[in-house]
Amino acid sequence: MDREKLIAKLKEIVAPYTHDKEALAKINQTTDFINDLKINSANLVDVILDVEEEFDIEIDNLEMAKMLNVNETVTIIESKLKALDRE
Amino acid sequence: MDKRVVITGMGVVAPNGVGLTAFTEAIKNGVSGIKHDPELERLQFSCQIAGKPELSDELIAQYLTDLERRNFNSTGILYGIIAGMDAWQDAGLTIANEEEPDWDSGTIFGAGTSGIDKFREAIYMVDELLVRKLGSTAVIQTMASGISAYLGGKLGLGNQVSSNSSACTTGTESILMAYERVKSGQAKRMLAGSTSDSGPYIWGGFDAMKVCTFKHNEEPEKGSRPMSSSASGFVPGSGAAALVIESLESALARGAKIYAEILGGHLNSGGQRGSGSMTAPNSIAVQRCIQAAVQNSGINTWDINVINGHLTATAKDALEIQNWAIALNRSAENFPYINSLKSMTGHCLSAAGSIECVASVLQLQQGFIFPSVNCEDLHPEIAELVNKNKITKQIIHQNIDILAKASFGFGDVNACIIFKKYYNG
Numbered sequence: 143m144d145r146e147k148l149i150a151k152l153k154e155i156v157a158p159y160t161h162d163k164e165a166l167a168k169i170n171q172t173t174d175f176i177n178d179l180k181i182n183s184a185n186l187v188d189v190i191l192d193v194e195e196e197f198d199i200e201i202d203n204l205e206m207a208k209m210l211n212v213n214e215t216v217t218i219i220e221s222k223l224k225a226l227d228r229e
Numbered sequence: 230m231d232k233r234v235v236i237t238g239m240g241v242v243a244p245n246g247v248g249l250t251a252f253t254e255a256i257k258n259g260v261s262g263i264k265h266d267p268e269l270e271r272l273q274f275s276c277q278i279a280g281k282p283e284l285s286d287e288l289i290a291q292y293l294t295d296l297e298r299r300n301f302n303s304t305g306i307l308y309g310i311i312a313g314m315d316a317w318q319d320a321g322l323t324i325a326n327e328e329e330p331d332w333d334s335g336t337i338f339g340a341g342t343s344g345i346d347k348f349r350e351a352i353y354m355v356d357e358l359l360v361r362k363l364g365s366t367a368v369i370q371t372m373a374s375g376i377s378a379y380l381g382g383k384l385g386l387g388n389q390v391s392s393n394s395s396a397c398t399t400g401t402e403s404i405l406m407a408y409e410r411v412k413s414g415q416a417k418r419m420l421a422g423s424t425s426d427s428g429p430y431i432w433g434g435f436d437a438m439k440v441c442t443f444k445h446n447e448e449p450e451k452g453s454r455p456m457s458s459s460a461s462g463f464v465p466g467s468g469a470a471a472l473v474i475e476s477l478e479s480a481l482a483r484g485a486k487i488y489a490e491i492l493g494g495h496l497n498s499g500g501q502r503g504s505g506s507m508t509a510p511n512s513i514a515v516q517r518c519i520q521a522a523v524q525n526s527g528i529n530t531w532d533i534n535v536i537n538g539h540l541t542a543t544a545k546d547a548l549e550i551q552n553w554a555i556a557l558n559r560s561a562e563n564f565p566y567i568n569s570l571k572s573m574t575g576h577c578l579s580a581a582g583s584i585e586c587v588a589s590v591l592q593l594q595q596g597f598i599f600p601s602v603n604c605e606d607l608h609p610e611i612a613e614l615v616n617k618n619k620i621t622k623q624i625i626h627q628n629i630d631i632l633a634k635a636s637f638g639f640g641d642v643n644a645c646i647i648f649k650k651y652y653n654g
Contacts, residue, residue: 158295158296158299159296184365185296185365187364187365188299188364188365188366191361191362191364
């Protein structure tokens with residue numbers, strides 16, 4: 143799956159938690175979940191649970207702590223999919 | 230100097246009516262909200278009837294955002310939010326802007342349990358080693374202060390935001406706590422109220438204690454029978470109600486509608502001494518609570534025109550009325566009107582006090598006494614204490630000046646509040 147597609151999927155996942163809908167429309171690799179999308183920090187765990195479900199992967203605590211923006215999140219998803227040979 | 234305190238807004242989510250208009254119609258006409266509950270039957274409860282507010286998805290969507298409704302499983306918080314926001318709107322109050330809270334407004338919103346269904350869901354996940362899958366919603370829906378936290382955020386309250394809990398006294402206590410805060414000038418207004426979860430996990434314990442009736446599973450509307458000689462236990466209920474408690478000064482300054490004045494009240498406990506225990510009232514404490522409320526309100530015992538009792542439909546109803554008679558020094562001939570809302574709603578537990586206070590205030594404001602249904606066979610001990618024309622089975626339209634409301638709860642706790650009609654001055 144290419145980055146564009148991954149970001150499109152991620153956009154659907156974060157949509158319900160996003161308070162800035164304009165920032166969501168312009169989502170890209172540099173978008174930050176809290177500062178740009180105005181996602182409540184408590185909801186970051188919900189975003190990660192939804193990512194796990196969508197891609198059927200498991201994310202550990204250390205990786206979770208890094209998933210604060212689109213770039214890091216997509217990188218982690220890519221590496222997980224690669225490891226599982228499900229690119 | 231102490232402030233005079235009035236009620237400027239109300240909201241209610243009751244088994245026999247959601248919203249002030251529907252609820253007012255229901256209590257005037259003696260409409261029961263008790264129904265057969267298939268889930269209680271499936272789970273082999275002795276009591277298979279209950280009073281549960283009916284809410285449509287469309288209505289819920291007006292109060293909770295799409296995000297808030299994700300993984301939401303707390304009936305008590307839902308009822309409390311609807312009642313609280315309705316009361317705020319009814320009082321003509323606006324919601325604080327995005328940046329600054331309303332420092333002059335707070336809430337005391339009580340609950341017995343919070344999100345008991347959500348808690349059950351969370352416990353199963355933890356036991357299945359899935360703690361990480363709980364997400365962010367378990368804590369906020371199960372913390373005891375969940376309801377006040379939700380309301381505080383929705384309304385932007387910047388004064389005290391807290392939840393009280395004192396079993397079936399909770400709702401009446403929340404109003405008295407809010408009253409004290411406004412009276413002392415620490416807040417201009419407080420949203421007071423209480424809520425109670427629905428369902429088998431809250432009602433099961435009462436069913437096991439055999440305090441709920443099991444004789445009316447085939448005729449739900451006849452099941453809740455306060456003051457009746459065939460009363461055989463309470464019918465479990467749920468819901469919420471809220472009242473905006475405001476200083477008279479503030480209410481007049483903003484031209485608010487005034488439902489009634491709170492003259493005063495009292496809270497106490499029997500200490501589980503004497504005739505009192507965890508589950509039974511110490512009658513001396515009940516009498517003292519009523520008398521102290523009268524004294525605190527600056528009225529005389531004979532000023533009380535109407536009593537809205539706790540009256541749950543257990544064997545204790547006659548004892549409660551005897552306590553009122555002793556505390557107010559009344560005989561059968563001069564006993565005031567007395568009614569029980571539980572005949573129509575069942576016992577809404579931690580929500581009972583607030584729902585019944587809303588019903589009490591409506592009577593004062595509109596000048597009526599709502600009927601107590603299902604007491605056509607008045608208990609003989611009660612008949613000796615009260616002239617039977619003071620326990621009405623039909624609505625009576627009559628001006629009421631002063632009404633006393635009491636609630637009693639497990640833990641041997643008592644609350645009594647005195648409401649007065651407001652006459653523009």
